[in-house]
Amino acid sequence: MQERDFFENENKKETVTIKCAGCGANMVFDPETQMLKCPHCATVTDFEKSSKVLELDILSAFENAEVWKDDSSVYRCENCGAVVVLKVGETATGCPYCGTAHVVKSTELAGLKPNAVIPFTVTKETALENSKTWAKKKLFAPTKFKNNLHAEDFRGVYQPSFTFDSQTETIYQARLGTRHTRVVGSGKNRRTETYIVWRTVSGVYSDFFDDVLINADTAYSQSVLNKISPFDNGAIKTYDSEYLTGFMAKRSDRKIEDCWQDAKVCMDQAIKQRVLSRYHYHVVDYFRATTNHSNVTYKYVLLPLYLLNYRYNKKNYSVHVNGNTAKVVGKTPVSALRVLGVVGAVIGMIAIIGLISYFFA
Ligand SMILES: [Zn+2]
Ligand SMILES: [Zn+2]
Numbered sequence: 001m002q003e004r005d006f007f008e009n010e011n012k013k014e015t016v017t018i019k020c021a022g023c024g025a026n027m028v029f030d031p032e033t034q035m036l037k038c039p040h041c042a043t044v045t046d047f048e049k050s051s052k053v054l055e056l057d058i059l060s061a062f063e064n065a066e067v068w069k070d071d072s073s074v075y076r077c078e079n080c081g082a083v084v085v086l087k088v089g090e091t092a093t094g095c096p097y098c099g100t101a102h103v104v105k106s107t108e109l110a111g112l113k114p115n116a117v118i119p120f121t122v123t124k125e126t127a128l129e130n131s132k133t134w135a136k137k138k139l140f141a142p143t144k145f146k147n148n149l150h151a152e153d154f155r156g157v158y159q160p161s162f163t164f165d166s167q168t169e170t171i172y173q174a175r176l177g178t179r180h181t182r183v184v185g186s187g188k189n190r191r192t193e194t195y196i197v198w199r200t201v202s203g204v205y206s207d208f209f210d211d212v213l214i215n216a217d218t219a220y221s222q223s224v225l226n227k228i229s230p231f232d233n234g235a236i237k238t239y240d241s242e243y244l245t246g247f248m249a250k251r252s253d254r255k256i257e258d259c260w261q262d263a264k265v266c267m268d269q270a271i272k273q274r275v276l277s278r279y280h281y282h283v284v285d286y287f288r289a290t291t292n293h294s295n296v297t298y299k300y301v302l303l304p305l306y307l308l309n310y311r312y313n314k315k316n317y318s319v320h321v322n323g324n325t326a327k328v329v330g331k332t333p334v335s336a337l338r339v340l341g342v343v344g345a346v347i348g349m350i351a352i353i354g355l356i357s358y359f360f361a
Pocket of ligand 1: 020021022023024025038039040041042043
């Protein structure tokens with residue numbers, strides 16, 4: 001009975017939208033103060049935060065995972081199909097992935113509830129400033145693109161991800177070669193040739209992996225996530241729906257089992273590198289390894305990103321800004337005119353240098 005009451009209270013707490021004491025507007029999470037702030041009158045109010053993020057046991061992940069309930073509402077983009085989760089009571093105004101406004105409320109389920117969040121610490125204004133600096137350095141980007149970056153087009157979205165910890169023990173065997181040279185032949189045929197000395201090595205290698213980051217959204221690429229990383233893991237907090245206010249979260253559509261398989265591949269690559277770094281070699285014939293994982297834990301973490309979508313010559317481009325470190329990753333359109341201009345300038349320079357050396361050499 002008591003347990004039931006506890007859960008009911010929990011749900012009640014989650015579904016309350018915090019209103020501004022000054023003017024009654026909905027408060028939203030403010031990256032600068034890390035508090036809830038009123039977008040109209042700037043009143044701030046704090047909420048309880050916890051840095052004690054639980055590492056969850058992977059063995060029980062599939063049965064005990066908590067789901068997002070009535071504390072959230074689900075919206076679907078009619079243009080690109082992206083499904084985002086908002087704090088209940090908030091309305092999606094546009095899609096962070098394609099930039100259109102065709103986002104409608106959906107009856108779909110929100111899926112697994114995150115247990116951790118890296119809150120936004122970067123403001124939209126800083127994201128914009130950094131993007132402008134980044135775009136300025138892009139030699140071939142059209143001026144129209146550089147001048148059309150606006151704060152209101154950036155949308156803050158939490159990207160779903162899993163981090164895995166694992167204690168590994170690897171039994172390995174490898175055949176490694178070192179290159180040597182020797183002088184062969186005599187007289188006119190005397191020459192230096194290269195030969196390889198092979199040896200087989202084997203052993204046991206133990207390691208501990210902390211927070212291997214795997215993307216939990218099929219529509220988002222792991223390589224973009226790797227480029228925009230790292231995120232400051234020291235900033236990680238226990239998930240609370242207050243962090244979501246004023247932002248939205250992409251719904252995860254990847255199974256944790258599949259993400260764990262990806263994490264194992266990442267660890268295998270790291271283990272191979274670390275083992276091989278113990279030896280002196282020039283070539284690898286083969287590397288065979290079997291790794292045993294123990295004490296595997298995971299966190300389901302929301303990562304803060306600002307996304308800006310840009311259409312240029314009927315093609316889509318996007319700029320991604322890390323909402324925790326302000327790092328910018330993206331592709332800019334290429335202006336044919338600017339490429340011609342730069343190529344022309346280079347050819348001109350070469351011609352001038354050629355002429356100068358012709359006349360003065
Ligand atoms: Zn207010
Ligand atoms: Zn969309």
